[in-house]
Each structure stands twice: as structure tokens, then as C-alpha cells.
């Protein structure tokens with residue numbers, strides 16, 4: 001059954017015209033546009049700001065709607081919401097405030113709130129995949145979509161439900177890629193949820209990839225849940241596995257993790273890190289961290305700072321929180337930019353210290369560097385544990401060289417070629 005949307009105009013003829021256009025778009029996308037006399041799933045209110053009285057009327061109308069229909073989901077657009085969005089953001093049942101620009105985004109918001117209507121394929125769309133051969137690093141996409149609904153992320157709304165590519169198709173593509181590419185990154189939107197015949201399948205896939213010669217395999221971003229001793233044991237038997245683990249953290253404070261709808265505690269995260277290091281003592285463990293999430297207090301942030309020091313990351317990608325339209329977190333009160341900036345700066349300082357420590361740990365050790373490009377006077381490439389390496393002398397793109405790492409330099413380390421291998 002189609003979802004019902006009621007469009008309410010509180011303003012002038014331009015407002016009316018806009019709503020008429022919107023009605024046509026909604027009908028085209030499978031919604032029923034109904035009058036205010038019928039109960040609807042969504043209400044789009046086009047507000048007016050011509051006078052203070054008009055603004056007040058807009059606020060009152062939205063309050064009345066929420067009382068009349070407790071399940072109503074209200075989208076506020078128009079002049080009053082553009083001039084002063086805050087007056088509507090905290091109103092009950094308001095799911096988003098659009099203003100006078102990006103009205104076409106309404107469809108995205110509605111779809112986000114109405115997963116049943118999302119045009120999400122249930123099966124992996126094989127036709128949009130295909131090997132992109134390179135001489136250096138290629139990507140093997142094994143999965144699409146995500147079911148996790150982290151509060152700050154719009155991906156589940158945009159990309160739909162998780163679906164896994166057939167094992168056979170992944171392996172066939174990997175074999176084609178291996179003919180030219182010296183490294184293959186296994187990737188997906190949430191590849192930790194990859195399944196084979198409906199069961200957890202990333203270990204099965206990696207085990208099979210271990211038999212492919214002439215290339216090496218790296219994993220893209222992972223979630224805590226996929227790290228089991230069994231999985232690590234499979235990876236440790238692969239002759240061509242790159243020991244880098246990008247294990248998504250986002251916050252190291254349990255309260256904030258809960259608010260973010262991330263289903264693990266920091267203690268669990270740390271346990272997984274210990275397991276990884278048991279199997280791969282020199283693994284490069286990298287992560288992503290969001291600072292300044294709306295519910296992150298100063299105390300919470302200090303907990304995060306204290307905890308990330310316990311991990312010893314090789315690198316971190318740190319992002320100040322930013323609101324993504326249509327997500328749960330976009331309806332929370334944002335922290336001031338100055339607070340987010342300061343937290344970012346503090347976290348970056350720890351990141352830099354940890355990164356330098358990891359680089360120094362690798363000083364004088366031997367690695368296989370895949371040469372990727374020339375940067376200024378140096379050739380650059382990455383070790384199997386993902387340390388950016390700067391090389392002198394003549395090199396070639398796509399060649400793997402045996403390198404002894406020297407001192408830290410810029411984003412990585414200087415390297416001395418010991419032996420060259422095609």
C-alpha cells in the first residue's frame with residue numbers, strides 16, 4: 001500500500017505552486033497525496049514568514065498536527081523555516097526542517113523514514129560491478145548497503161539493505177584483477193556483514209582468495225563484530241594477506257557509542273585489538289573517530305582521549321561531527337563549531353604521536369613496497385602493512401620492491417631498496 005503524504009500550504013501563491021510541483025514528484029515516486037481531511041503518514045508544511053503572526057500560525061499549525069496524529073512525521077519547509085529553523089526543529093514529530101532550498105531533497109527524507117518504500121534491491125546488483133584493472137591497487141567490491149543504522153550515517157537510507165555478492169563472482173573477478181594488479185583491496189559498504197549462503201562469509205572468501213597468486217590482498221574497513229579468533233586464524237594462513245586492519249571505532253566512550261547506535265563497548269573493541277596483535281604482532285591498526293557528536297560531553301570526550309591512547313593506532317581518520325540530513329543525529333542539537341574544532345585538535349595530537357611511534361617501530365625492518373607513483377623527487381608506494389614509503393633512484397609504477405625502512409619522512413618513511421622484484 002502506498003504511503004500517504006499531506007501537503008499543507010500556509011503561505012502565498014508561490015508556496016502553493018511549489019507544493020503542486022512537489023505533489024507531482026511524490027505521486028511519480030509512489031506516494032498518495034491526500035488532503036488534510038485524511039490521516040497521512042507524512043505532512044509537509046510550507047510555512048510563511050510574511051508577518052510575525054504568520055510565523056506564529058505556522059508553529060501552532062505544526063503543534064496541532066502532532067496532537068491530531070501522534071504518528072505523524074512532519075517535514076517543515078518554506079520561508080519561516082528558512083529564516084528561523086530552530087523554532088521548528090524541537091517541535092514534536094518534526095523529522096526535518098528544509099527551508100526554501102533543496103526542496104527536492106524531501107523525497108530523500110521521506111524515503112529515509114520509510115524504508116519499506118526504498119527501491120532497494122534484495123540481491124547484489126552484479127551488473128554494476130566489473131573488474132577495473134590497474135597495475136597497482138585494484139578494488140574488489142563484495143557487498144553493498146548496510147543494515148546498521150548508525151545514528152549519524154545516511155548510507156543505509158541512500159544505499160539500502162545489505163546484500164552480498166556471490167562468492168563465485170567475487171573469486172572470478174579477483175582472478176581477473178590478479179593478472180595485472182599487484183594488490184587487491186577487498187571492499188564493501190559494510191563488508192563485515194558479507195554472507196555466503198546466508199551465513200557469515202568474509203572468512204570463507206578470504207580463505208579462497210589465499211589461493212590466488214601474483215597479487216596481495218588487503219581488507220577495507222571492518223566492524224568489531226567480524227573479528228573472531230577463527231577469522232584471524234584464516235587470515236594468518238593466507239600467504240598474500242596484508243596485515244592492516246582498519247577497525248572502525250567512531251568513539252571510545254561507551255555512552256556515546258550507545259547514542260551512535262554502535263553495538264559494542266570500548267572494552268570489546270580493545271579485546272579485538274589484542275586478538276589481532278596476537279595473530280599479527282606488527283599489524284597496522286587504523287581507525288575512524290568522530291569528535292563532537294551532539295551528546296558527547298566534555299567528560300565523555302576525555303574518556304575517548306584516555307581510551308584511544310590504550311590502542312596505539314598506526315593512523316586515525318578523525319572527523320568533527322557533521323549533520324547528515326535525514327539521520328537520527330541530524331535532529332539533535334549540534335555542538336558549537338569551536339568545541340568540535342578544539343576536540344579535533346586534541347585528538348589529532350594523540351593520533352600524530354601514535355602514528356610516529358608506529359613508524360619508529362618499523363624503522364630498519366624489511367617490507368615489500370608496491371610502487372604507485374612519483375611525488376616530486378621521490379617514488380612512493382605502500383608496504384604490506386600500509387606505511388607510505390618514499391624511495392630514491394629509478395623505479396617503475398606497479399613494481400614490488402624489497403625495502404628496508406629508514407627514518408620517518410612526511411606522511412610515512414624513507415625506504416632503501418634492497419632488492420627488486422617484478
Ligand code: SF4
Pocket residue numbers: 146147148149150153154155156189190
Ligand atoms: S557508519 Fe558504516 S556501519 Fe554505520 S550505518 Fe553507516 S555504513 Fe553502516
